[in-house]
Amino acid sequence: xxxxxxxxxxxxxxxxxxxxxxxxxxxxxxxxxxxxxxxxxxxxxxxxxxxxxxxxxxxxxxxxxxxxxxxxxxxxxxxxxxxxxxxxxxxxxxxxxxxxxxxxxxxxxxxxxxxxxxxxxxxxxxxxx
Amino acid sequence: xxxxxxxxxxxxxxxxxxxxxxxxxxxxxxxxxxxxxxxxxxxxxxxxxxxxxxxxxxxxxxxxxxxxxxxxxxxxxxxxxxxxxxxxxxxxxxxxxxxxxxxxxxxxxxxxxxxxxxxxxxxxxxxxxxxxxxxxxxxxxxxxxxxxxxxxxxxxxxxxxxxxxxxxxxxxxxxxxxxxxxxxxxxxxxxxxxxxxxxxxxxxxxxxxxxxxxxxxxxxxxxxxxxxxxxxxxxxxxxxxxxxxxxxxxxxxxxxxxxxxxxxxxxxxxxxxxxxxxxxxxxxxxxxxxxxxxxxxxxxxxxxxxxxxxxxxxxxxxxxxxxxxxx
Numbered sequence: 001x002x003x004x005x006x007x008x009x010x011x012x013x014x015x016x017x018x019x020x021x022x023x024x025x026x027x028x029x030x031x032x033x034x035x036x037x038x039x040x041x042x043x044x045x046x047x048x049x050x051x052x053x054x055x056x057x058x059x060x061x062x063x064x065x066x067x068x069x070x071x072x073x074x075x076x077x078x079x080x081x082x083x084x085x086x087x088x089x090x091x092x093x094x095x096x097x098x099x100x101x102x103x104x105x106x107x108x109x110x111x112x113x114x115x116x117x118x119x120x121x122x123x124x125x126x127x128x129x
Numbered sequence: 130x131x132x133x134x135x136x137x138x139x140x141x142x143x144x145x146x147x148x149x150x151x152x153x154x155x156x157x158x159x160x161x162x163x164x165x166x167x168x169x170x171x172x173x174x175x176x177x178x179x180x181x182x183x184x185x186x187x188x189x190x191x192x193x194x195x196x197x198x199x200x201x202x203x204x205x206x207x208x209x210x211x212x213x214x215x216x217x218x219x220x221x222x223x224x225x226x227x228x229x230x231x232x233x234x235x236x237x238x239x240x241x242x243x244x245x246x247x248x249x250x251x252x253x254x255x256x257x258x259x260x261x262x263x264x265x266x267x268x269x270x271x272x273x274x275x276x277x278x279x280x281x282x283x284x285x286x287x288x289x290x291x292x293x294x295x296x297x298x299x300x301x302x303x304x305x306x307x308x309x310x311x312x313x314x315x316x317x318x319x320x321x322x323x324x325x326x327x328x329x330x331x332x333x334x335x336x337x338x339x340x341x342x343x344x345x346x347x348x349x350x351x352x353x354x355x356x357x358x359x360x361x362x363x364x365x366x367x368x369x370x371x372x373x374x375x376x377x378x379x380x381x382x383x384x385x386x387x388x389x390x391x392x393x394x395x396x397x398x399x400x401x402x403x404x405x406x407x408x409x410x411x412x413x414x415x416x417x418x419x420x421x422x423x424x425x426x427x428x429x430x431x432x433x434x435x436x437x438x439x440x441x442x443x444x445x446x447x448x449x450x451x452x453x454x455x456x
Contacts, residue, residue, distance in 0.1 A: 021231050029224045036220070040213040043193065043455045051352045059352075062456045069451040073444055080227045080440045090151040094161045102172040109176045113183030120184070 008084045011075070028079040035068050057114075160434045164441045167403075171445050174399065175452055178392040188280070188346040190385030191354070192454045198265050212454045215258045216446065222251025223443040226411075230436045233429025238418065241432060245415040248439065252408040259401050266393065269376030272324070273383040274331060276369035281385050283344045284335070285356060294373065297334040297341060298326040322381065324373040331373055335366055346385050393453065400442070400449055407442050410435045 009024050010017045011031070018024035042050075042061065050061035078084045083091055139145040151158060182189050199207040229244035272294035273283045284292045335341050343362035345355045357365060374381040382390035414435045423429045 022228065025224060025227050025231065029220065032220050033217070036213065036216055039451070039455055040209050043209050046193070046352070048351060052350060065451050065455045069447055072447050076223065076440055076444050076447065080223055080443075081437055082230075087150075087152050090153055090158065090161065093151075094165050098165050098168050098172075101169060102176075105172060106176045106179065109180045110183055113180035114186075116180075116184045117186055 007082070011079065024079065028075050031075055032072055035072050039065060039068055154430060156430065156434055157437070160437045164437065167441065168445070171396075171399075171448070174392075174396050175448060178396060178452065181388045181392065185386050185388070187348050188386055189348075190346070190389050191348075191352070195266070195384045195389075196262070196454060198270075200261060209454065211258070211262065212450060215255060215262075216450050218251055218255050218258065219443050219446050222248045222255070223440050225251065226436045226439045230429075230433050233423070233432040236424075236429070238421070238424055241418050241423075241429060242415070245411060245418060245432070249408060249411050249415060252404055252411065252439075256401060256404055256408065259397065259404075263394075263397075266390075267376050267378065269374075269383045271383070272326075272373065272375045274328065274366065274370045275372050275374050275381060276365075277371045278369065279387070280369070281346050281374065281383065282365060282370070283354075283383075285342045285344050286340050287342065289356070292341060294324075294326055294331055294375070297338050298330040299334045299337065300326075300330065322378075324375045326373055328370060328373050332366060332370060336363065396449060397453070400445055403442050403445065407435075407439050410438060 007021045007024070009019070009021065011024070011028065016027065018027055042064065046061065050064065051059050053060050055063060077095070083095070153161070193208040196212060197206050197208045199205065199211050225244045225247040229241050229248060232240035232244060270293070271283065271291045273281045275281055284294070284297070286292050339359065341362070342359060343357045343365050345357065345365075347355050349355055372381075374383045376383060377390040377393075379387075379391055379394065381387060384390070414431055417423060417431065418429075423431060
């Protein structure tokens with residue numbers, strides 16, 4: 001076992017194909033680096049338009065950061081951890097479990113945090129002194 | 130023992146054992162499920178950070194203004210560059226790890242050794258960077274004053290540049306007096322927390338220097354901290370000021386809300402602990418590769434399993450990086 005395994009060598013939904021697993025690894029490294037550079041550049045510049053405009057009470061800049069992060073997480077899991085080559089069953093058992101539980105928890109906890117913020121702000125507790 | 134059942138009669142059938150319906154070995158699958166549970170742990174930490182941040186959403190420190198240092202570039206404002214460097218170190222050590230796994234599949238012992246070595250070096254550089262980052266964060270930078278309500282107020286000059294407490298606090302009067310046994314009551318002890326200047330000195334220096342303003346932790350709609358006028362600044366400092374804060378610890382944090390420092394220490398610390406464990410596991414596997422354990426075993430799956438863990442550590446850092454330094 002575990003000799004030359006069959007790797008799936010295409011990324012971007014099959015639009016970018018690599019000749020060998022090693023060249024795919026370097027390709028994914030380039031993708032991750034580009035995403036990180038975009039994140040860092042946006043983090044330093046913080047364009048005012050993206051900070052002041054909001055979508056679902058989160059500003060656009062933060063949406064971009066979170067989406068780029070999920071992109072990076074996808075490529076690390078799929079290509080570095082070889083999730084792309086695992087069976088559908090293993091992939092779903094690991095990824096869906098995590099994604100659904102985490103999404104649910106984050107939603108509830110952030111709503112609760114925002115509620116406490118409102119109480120502090122409009123309630124009778126004075127903490128700003 | 131004739132009563133002992135030696136054969137179950139199911140060998141070679143579906144329930145006879147030894148099946149791999151997910152086409153992954155026992156060890157690899159267990160590593161995956163460990164990763165799932167550990168990612169839930171980190172998700173718990175990060176979402177509790179999110180909750181505290183949402184509670185104090187308009188008074189949270191701006192990470193860009195907290196992490197502005199780069200080694201050997203003293204006094205140069207370099208927001209984000211250092212964490213970006215740390216991120217690249219970790220991503221690159223992930224690349225060398227996956228190259229080691231790939232070389233393992235091809236049974237190339239020399240290449241596995243080389244790439245594992247690079248991975249370990251990357252991990253050590255990351256840990257060193259994190260130690261430096263913690264040290265800079267704990268030491269602090271400009272100093273601030275904490276109000277009676279626990280707010281952190283910072284000092285600026287009229288151009289909007291930060292001013293360090295030591296630059297304007299008067300040094301001759303009102304300095305901190307050490308508490309000794311013969312002064313005061315028996316239960317009074319020397320304070321645990323000893324800033325280099327006292328609050329009285331800061332107040333006097335602030336009143337004497339017309340060029341100084343106070344900045345609140347609260348933010349306007351552009352995400353920038355609110356700066357008070359000179360009169361408001363004096364009123365704020367004199368009426369509400371309580372103590373001097375220098376650097377960050379678990380109780381006080383000169384950069385803003387104390388919870389920011391608490392979560393910073395806890396989450397980056399827990400991640401750093403994972404990295405240290407990863408380096409340790411990598412070292413064990415590295416020496417096993419050198420002495421040829423996996424050559425004799427006929428496969429390098431151990432490299433793959435430890436690789437999964439190492440990539441997971443990288444994956445967590447991607448999220449820590451976003452939620453601590455970017456968002």
